[in-house]
Amino acid sequence: MSLSLLVQALLNGFGLAMAYVLVALGLTLIFSILEIINFAHGEFYMVGAFVAYLAFGVWGLPYVVALLAAIICVAAAGVVAERLVFRHLRGKTLNAFIVSLGLLWVMQAAAQLVFGVQDKSVPSAFSGIVRLSGVVISVERLAVTLAAATLIVALYAFLEHTRTGRAMRATAQDADAAALLGVNIEAVSALGFGVGCGLAGASGALLAPIFSVSPSMGALPVLKAFIIIIIGGMGSLPGAVLGGLLLGALEGVGTLFFSSAAVNLLGFLMVIAVLLLRPRGLLGGT
Amino acid sequence: MRTGLSVVRVVAALASVAAMAVWTPAAAADKVLPIGVLGPLSGGAAAYGLDTSRAAEMKADEINAAGGLKIGGDVYKIKLIVYDHKASAADAATAANKLVSQDKVKYIIGNTVGATCNAVQTVTEPQKVLFSFMCWGTKNLGPDKPYSFRSLLSQWEVAEPFYRWVKEKHPSIKRIAAISPNDTSGIDTNTAVVKYAKALGFEVVADEYYERGTKDFYPTLTKILALKPDLLDVAAAPAGEAGLILKQARELGFKGAKGWTAGVNPVPMISVAGKEAAEGVWTPANIDVTSEFVSPAVRKFGEAFVARYKEVPGAIAIANYAAFDVITKAMVEAGSLDTDKVLAALTGRPHQTIWGPVVIGGKDTYGIDRQFLYPVVIAEIRDGKLVDLAQVAPIGLKK
Numbered sequence: 001m002s003l004s005l006l007v008q009a010l011l012n013g014f015g016l017a018m019a020y021v022l023v024a025l026g027l028t029l030i031f032s033i034l035e036i037i038n039f040a041h042g043e044f045y046m047v048g049a050f051v052a053y054l055a056f057g058v059w060g061l062p063y064v065v066a067l068l069a070a071i072i073c074v075a076a077a078g079v080v081a082e083r084l085v086f087r088h089l090r091g092k093t094l095n096a097f098i099v100s101l102g103l104l105w106v107m108q109a110a111a112q113l114v115f116g117v118q119d120k121s122v123p124s125a126f127s128g129i130v131r132l133s134g135v136v137i138s139v140e141r142l143a144v145t146l147a148a149a150t151l152i153v154a155l156y157a158f159l160e161h162t163r164t165g166r167a168m169r170a171t172a173q174d175a176d177a178a179a180l181l182g183v184n185i186e187a188v189s190a191l192g193f194g195v196g197c198g199l200a201g202a203s204g205a206l207l208a209p210i211f212s213v214s215p216s217m218g219a220l221p222v223l224k225a226f227i228i229i230i231i232g233g234m235g236s237l238p239g240a241v242l243g244g245l246l247l248g249a250l251e252g253v254g255t256l257f258f259s260s261a262a263v264n265l266l267g268f269l270m271v272i273a274v275l276l277l278r279p280r281g282l283l284g285g286t
Numbered sequence: 287m288r289t290g291l292s293v294v295r296v297v298a299a300l301a302s303v304a305a306m307a308v309w310t311p312a313a314a315a316d317k318v319l320p321i322g323v324l325g326p327l328s329g330g331a332a333a334y335g336l337d338t339s340r341a342a343e344m345k346a347d348e349i350n351a352a353g354g355l356k357i358g359g360d361v362y363k364i365k366l367i368v369y370d371h372k373a374s375a376a377d378a379a380t381a382a383n384k385l386v387s388q389d390k391v392k393y394i395i396g397n398t399v400g401a402t403c404n405a406v407q408t409v410t411e412p413q414k415v416l417f418s419f420m421c422w423g424t425k426n427l428g429p430d431k432p433y434s435f436r437s438l439l440s441q442w443e444v445a446e447p448f449y450r451w452v453k454e455k456h457p458s459i460k461r462i463a464a465i466s467p468n469d470t471s472g473i474d475t476n477t478a479v480v481k482y483a484k485a486l487g488f489e490v491v492a493d494e495y496y497e498r499g500t501k502d503f504y505p506t507l508t509k510i511l512a513l514k515p516d517l518l519d520v521a522a523a524p525a526g527e528a529g530l531i532l533k534q535a536r537e538l539g540f541k542g543a544k545g546w547t548a549g550v551n552p553v554p555m556i557s558v559a560g561k562e563a564a565e566g567v568w569t570p571a572n573i574d575v576t577s578e579f580v581s582p583a584v585r586k587f588g589e590a591f592v593a594r595y596k597e598v599p600g601a602i603a604i605a606n607y608a609a610f611d612v613i614t615k616a617m618v619e620a621g622s623l624d625t626d627k628v629l630a631a632l633t634g635r636p637h638q639t640i641w642g643p644v645v646i647g648g649k650d651t652y653g654i655d656r657q658f659l660y661p662v663v664i665a666e667i668r669d670g671k672l673v674d675l676a677q678v679a680p681i682g683l684k685k
Binding site: 009256 | 332468494496499502512525529530538539554558560
């Protein structure tokens with residue numbers, strides 16, 4: 001096997017890993033603040049993709065505008081979902097699981113009714129291929145990686161260096177104590193859910209021109225997101241990034257040697273190993 | 287009193303006349319024949335399911351508008367019962383159970399995706415429900431499944447004539463790579479491609495599979511393209527996924543020939559792949575409803591389909607329409623809805639369909655004659671459109 005083939009395989013795996021890390025970060029943020037697992041998270045990713053399809057693919061708006069629109073629209077949808085549905089399920093894991101499954105079906109069915117079931121194509125936002133010593137780098141995938149990385153850095157800065165971000169972290173650590181210190185838990189929950197969904201919507205909008213867009217497209221990214229946060233550690237931003245890179249490396253390099261079914265199996269075996277040996281994840285807290 | 291009785295008699299007589307005026311023998315004897323239709327109406331394979339259900343709808347409406355089916359002494363209006371199984375075998379089994387146990391259907395006309403057909407047959411065969419489908423699983427037909435028919439040419443009928451055509455017309459092509467979904471249809475399609483390509487002297491450098499729902503094909507394509515194939519066959523990939531594979535192969539620098547052995551709905555594939563990536567794709571399972579190689583009946587069907595659904599039908603739609611036609615005519619000929627009697631009317635002779643004459647054969651491949659056989663049309667995608675190039679006979683039809 002040549003070095004260029006190995007490098008290509010690694011690039012393939014890392015190329016879109018950051019976009020999936022965005023989905024994972026949104027999921028873990030929501031879990032941290034509201035203590036619920038949102039199984040409809042993939043559908044917010046799907047909504048973001050459809051917003052990009054409409055804004056960029058159909059109405060011809062600039063791609064950056066479409067991306068911002070996707071983030072804002074999906075974040076707003078997240079706030080609405082939190083207010084109407086999830087606020088009353090804080091800490092009730094089983095109820096929230098069932099409700100989020102219902103929301104998943106509602107959102108998918110609504111998308112099917114509005115857009116139909118056929119895959120929709122979104123034009124490329126960035127075209128061009130760079131070839132370096134036998135390695136192919138898609139400009140579009142590079143742009144997605146940079147955009148996703150920028151959003152991850154922005155999220156980190158928001159959580160670490162803003163008052164609202166600190167309030168979110170305090171709520172995630174101990175909601176009662178945060179409330180006693182004057183944090184408006186309801187507002188923080190709504191904002192946290194909105195930000196979490198907005199991250200998923202951003203990922204959907206970033207990947208829409210690379211993949212096709214369809215009502216059922218949310219299943220695979222949310223599955224990858226679960227794998228990423230289990231490996232990296234629930235609630236850990238650096239853990240999610242590490243989990244994403246590890247999963248990307250496994251998928252990219254693993255496919256050179258094994259079938260796709262075997263690579264999927266390896267991914268789940270990795271999850272089982274982490275859960276058994278280090279349940280808090282590689283970088284998760286105690 | 288006498289006057290009152292007279293009035294009553296007159297009113298009764300008038301009422302009888304009025305009742306007879308609205309009563310017709312057909313209205314009194316009209317029965318409902320429920321016919322099931324299954325398919326993936328959502329997800330990556332939705333194009334197959336929509337073609338299946340729409341074709342059934344068109345034929346059922348035609349039959350009902352013409353007065354229904356006269357079977358024995360009764361007239362039946364067809365009622366379609368359509369369920370979406372999302373290309374999942376588990377959902378297909380559930381839907382089949384519902385059709386047979388709750389909806390009491392004895393005929394299911396239309397289904398796609400091999401693994402789902404396997405699941406449905408566990409319900410239909412024991413209950414002697416006649417099941418016609420377009421699934422491409424090899425084991426979907428067999429002597430142990432006498433009530434099952436395939437109405438669309440499968441990989442076992444199209445792969446050999448297709449690769450024979452490639453060898454004759456493009457002798458510089460030596461190395462083949464095939465990629466399909468990792469399930470019954472995909473594995474069977476790749477198996478047929480590999481078998482016939484090797485028999486014809488091609489070198490098969492890659493026999494790859496992916497999980498349905500995959501969007502990122504860079505890892506698999508990197509492995510395949512490193513082996514330098516002359517022809518990349520996206521084999522059993524449905525339209526959306528085939529489009530993504532071709533688009534991403536082009537991004538990775540692939541400039542060789544492209545085939546789509548099992549592709550049956552080119553319009554959504556071209557939409558996803560883009561014109562450049564779809565340019566030059568050869569496909570033996572597709573059909574251009576306006577081409578010179580198709581019958582006037584297919585062209586007419588195509589026009590009616592487009593007018594009603596604003597989308598161009600693929601081969602699956604035509605196959606299910608033909609199956610519906612053949613099976614309902616067999617019911618009329620048998621004079622019965624008993625599936626054993628309809629089976630006897632179906633088998634052993636050719637049928638006139640919108641394809642032209644169709645023979646139900648396939649015994650050499652499946653051990654039983656349950657495969658609709660008609661000529662293969664090989665087409666190429668040029669500038670976003672399907673252009674028919676040649677018509678060749680599958681092995682079973684040649685015999």
